[in-house]
Amino acid sequence: MKVLAIQASANTDGLTSSLAQAALEGARSAGAEVELVHLNQLGIGSCRVCGDGWGRCCKEGLCEQEDQFQPLRDKMNAADALIISTPVYFHDVSETAKNFLDRLRRCEWPHEEKSVLKDKPVIAIAAAGGSGGGAVKGLQSLENYLAWLRVRTFDLVPATRFNREWRLEGLKAAGRALVEGGK
Numbered sequence: 150m151k152v153l154a155i156q157a158s159a160n161t162d163g164l165t166s167s168l169a170q171a172a173l174e175g176a177r178s179a180g181a182e183v184e185l186v187h188l189n190q191l192g193i194g195s196c197r198v199c200g201d202g203w204g205r206c207c208k209e210g211l212c213e214q215e216d217q218f219q220p221l222r223d224k225m226n227a228a229d230a231l232i233i234s235t236p237v238y239f240h241d242v243s244e245t246a247k248n249f250l251d252r253l254r255r256c257e258w259p260h261e262e263k264s265v266l267k268d269k270p271v272i273a274i275a276a277a278g279g280s281g282g283g284a285v286k287g288l289q290s291l292e293n294y295l296a297w298l299r300v301r302t303f304d305l306v307p308a309t310r311f312n313r314e315w316r317l318e319g320l321k322a323a324g325r326a327l328v329e330g331g332k
Contacts (some may be wrong), residue, residue, distance in 0.1 A: 150328050152176040153224055154232035157188040157246035158276070165276040168308055169234035171317040172272050175324025176230070186224065188245050191217035195248040196255060206255040210263065218252055225253075226265040230327050231300070234274035237287030242275070242294070250294040258297050270303040270330070271295055272323055281309030303327055 154173050158165035166187070173183040193216055199205060205213050212218055225231060235246040242250065257264050273295060275288035284307035295302055304323045308316040 150176075150181045150229045151227065152181045152183045152230045152232065152324070152327065153228035154183070154185045154234065155188055155221070155225075155249075156185065157233075157235040157243045157249070159189045159245075160236075161187050161190075163236075164278050164308065164310055164313060165234050165236045165274070167313075168274045168276055168306070168316060168320055169232055171320040172232045172234075172274070172324035172327070175321035175326075176232075176328045177324075178321070179325045179328035181230075181324075181328045184224070184228075186221060188221075188249060191221060193218045193221070193245070193249050193252070196251045206252070207259045210256050210260045212252055212256055214252075218249065221249070222253065222256070229269070230303070231269060231271045232274070232324070232327075233271060233291065233295075234276060235287065235291060237275050237277040237283045240283035240286040241290050242287055246291070250291075254294060254297045257299070261299060264299060267299045268301045270327055271300045272304045272306065272320070272327060273302065274306045274308060274320070276308045278310050281311050284309050303330075
């Protein structure tokens with residue numbers, strides 16, 4: 150089983166990344182092949198709403214922009230399960246996560262029957278550092294994207310710097326369960 154984690158924080162060793170890595174550690178301990186992608190390092194641009202607003206993405210499921218979006222999408226399609234971890238900024242997913250998820254949603258939702266992501270299990274994590282505020286609202290935003298993608302929500306985890314330690318342990322267990330449930 151392959152598990153791909155996408156973490157959307159510029160801080161590769163901060164709260165958001167450590168939570169994704171904990172879930173991957175759990176998946177690895179259950180025998181999965183795992184990979185962590187640092188979304189901010191890919192330079193994926195925002196949606197340009199091509200054509201009349203319903204461009205090639207909606208018609209063919211392909212984005213016209215040539216950047217690292219499609220290679221990451223290919224990795225997602227090849228994975229058996231996903232972990233998406235985003236920092237919470239202004240009670241929402243990060244701008245980097247939003248850019249990627251906006252484009253992914255436009256390519257996936259019109260093509261429900263052909264979508265490789267449909268029913269793929271996902272652990273979604275929203276990490277609110279600083280004050281810890283907005284974790285649930287950020288997670289709600291992330292859950293809305295997942296609904297458009299028609300994935301199967303395996304677990305939704307709001308995390309803060311205050312509950313970090315037990316969330317790390319819980320995510321290790323969630324990563325193991327993700328793999329063990331998918332065998």
